[in-house]
Amino acid sequence: MLTAGEALELELRGKRDEALQRELSQLTTEHVLMSPGWFGLETATPLQRAICRVSDGLPIGDLLELPLVDEPERYPEEVQGRLRWEYVFCEDLDQNKTAELTDLPATMPREMAVIAAIRAAKSLWAACKAIVASQTVDVSPCRPGEPARYSVLSVRKDNARAIYDHIITAMRNGPRLQEIIESYTESRTEFEVVVRHPSGARIEIRIVHGGASGQALISRYSAGGCFDEFPRMLGAEDSKVNFEESYKAIRGRLLDGAQLLFIGSPWVAMGPAYRMAEAHAGRPSPARVVARAVGPAMNPIWWTPERVREVRESGDATQTDKTGEEVYQTDVLGLFLRETKLSMFAMADLRKVARKSPLQLAPVPRCRYRFFIDPSGARNAFALAIAFRDFDGRRRMAFAKEWVPPFDEEEVMAEIARLCWPYRLAGDPTARKLYIGTDQWSFGALSALARRHDVVLVQHTANTREKNDWYRSLALDVSQAASEDPPADAVELCDVPHVRDDLVRVQRKLTQHGSSIYLPITSDGRHCDLAPAIVGAFYAEPLLPPLPPEEEAEPGWTREELEDAEKLDRELEEEDRGGVFTDRAWTSEREWR
Incomplete structure (x- = not known):
């Protein structure tokens, strides 16, 4: 026999479960990104929200009335020219208009790439997509007790961990995630979150290594996947650990409702990411959408006009792989570097x-x-x-x-x-x-x-x-x-x-x-x-300064005898002062010997 308190608790729990099920039945990426019960990014920009909608196959109509940034005239001209909705979805790499915004797919695209500036919340968006996939993918082909896997790949596991960290942080702050996450594993070599699907099935969101032939991606159904730092990934012609093999391994295992994501900031004009952008940027379709964006359009709070101009003028001295101009091109404008061999000397x-x-x-x-x-x-x-x-x-x-x-x-x-x-x-x-x-x-x-x-x-x-x-x-x-x-x-x-x-x-x-x-x-x-x-x-070694001029020794004294006499004289002076003599300075003068 339940007590009144236990009965009330059971009733409230049932109502919470009903509310959660209603929410899950109409779950969208935009809601998961912005809702305080989920990831709580209430300041999401119009473009971040639009990317969420496009990835779900939803219209972005009302967002088009909003400017991508306030006061775009404060930014450099090359940034202003890219603060347009058409640039993001409808123009190719040379900014030729090849589509209309009305050509965006009305259904969830099977694949979506976001190639944009740094600090643009790409990993956060990918984390939201992983959670949405864990609740909406069709798991009916899976046998009872067989988990499906959502895979996150990057050039290194450390890079892909950003998505895992976003999920864990949101779980600790958001009650909705706490209700659906069953467990998580974090070790030096393994990062995994196990999420409960509305059917009761388990979905593993796991960071995996894109090894030879994509072996980490086989032997199970896929609830989707994310290729993080995509522009830095190698092709089949470059390495045994490559994008093509991983892509082939996961593509044929996708469950209905699953989606593949490709995210990252541009780098050199080569490899799978560049080839994808070259072929599909500005040509959205139900099969694949490629979105490109400058830093201020995605995150104007970080990419203020002042910070953009600072990077434009000086570059980031901490990045030894890039010059200042290259930092500006890739990290702010979100452009591929098409000149891949650069002379070092004029x-x-x-x-x-x-x-x-x-x-x-x-x-x-x-x-x-x-x-x-x-x-x-x-x-x-x-x-x-x-x-x-x-x-x-x-x-x-x-x-x-x-x-x-x-x-x-x-x-x-x-x-x-x-x-x-x-x-x-x-x-x-x-x-x-x-x-x-x-x-x-x-x-x-x-x-x-x-x-x-x-x-x-x-x-x-x-x-x-x-x-x-x-x-x-x-x-x-x-x-x-x-x-x-x-x-x-x-x-x-x-x-x-x-x-x-x-x-x-x-x-x-x-x-x-x-x-x-x-x-x-x-x-x-x-x-x-x-x-x-x-x-x-x-x-290879520092160039040392010339030796000091030779001092003339007194008649009958060798150089070594003169130095010994000077050392003894300093020792006596130190003793007179009650100090302790060290020969550090004297040794320093003769280190070259």
Whole structure:
């Protein structure tokens, strides 16, 4: 027999369940995004709401009366020109109008891509879509107890976790999500939310890895999926872990009412995302809709006119893979970078900083030189570069030389030793070893040859990012040295044959995951051969300043005896003051020894 309180609680629970079922029966993505009981984004912009409706196959009519942003005239012209509804849905990548807003599908499109600026709530929208799918997909083909899976894929699990975090955060704040989420798993390698479907079936929203042949996506029915950071994904021609295989694995397993999403900010004009945008932007259909948007249209609270202009003028210095202009193009305007190979050095700058005469500087006493070789086999040149910091602070290339095949490696190493030893002795007349930097190529064999000439090869196992930084540093230093007001430590090159030609051919190649240095091969077989030796000489190790002038020792005293006497004198002074003497400063002055 129930008590009055228990009966009342049971009645209230039944009413809550009825209200929830009514809500779930007419659930829309826009409602889930904005309702306080769900994700609670009550400040959703007109475009965010429109994308929700289009993804559900609902009309956006009343939203078209609203401006995408207030005071659009405050934004730069290139932003103003894209603050239009037609730009989002009806124009191709060249802004040619190819459709009308009335052409948007009246039913839920099977696939939808949102390629837009950063900080545009794309992941939040995707999280809402995952929840909607968990309540609306047709699970009748699933056997009793068999869960369907909603898969979230990204280039890395850490990226896809943003969608998982949105769901968990909303669950902790929204009572509706608490009523339908049965459990969630969070570990170093696994992120999953289990949601109860109105039929009682379970839907797993799970972050998976798009491995070879899409193996993580097979063996179960799919309630839908989201390809996060889509523009950074590789194609089948680039990697075994690729978009095409994952797409094929999930496409044939979609339940009725399931949908595939593709979201991310643009990057380079290559790969599956660019090909999809090129083919489908401005051509909405029941099969696929591609929406594109600038930052202010999606999130004007973040992308204020002031912030847009700041990025436009300076770029984001924290993103080493992009220049300021590229940051503005991709992260604010939401555009693909169509020029994927970019020259790093301007010939006009190289002319200004390349010393015409003398081509080879004589060794300067007390200057400490850096030597770097870029060895090669039978096809490319074997290159040497020598750099140092002069007394006036400038960083100068003393000399550079290359040996073109065919050559004998032992003879080359002997000539390198002959060229470099005078510079080594200029910095340290008592030196017994000559240290030369190199990369990993044929290190063991070359080291054996070098030891015959008292040369020690120092292997620099720099990774791709570190080598990229060397080239970026030289490009920046060359640009500054060629300016009207060069810095005190300006770079100076020498105009020996091929130095300028090799550097001007160095390119920064934009890839799906960032950028890398590209050294093209010319028709005469050159491979920018001097460039690696030059950047190695300047940046593999810091260029140290010249040694201080030698002090004249008193008659009958050696240098070491004079230093010992000075050290003893300082010790006595410290004792007189009651202090404790340390020889840190003295050691610092002699670290180079």
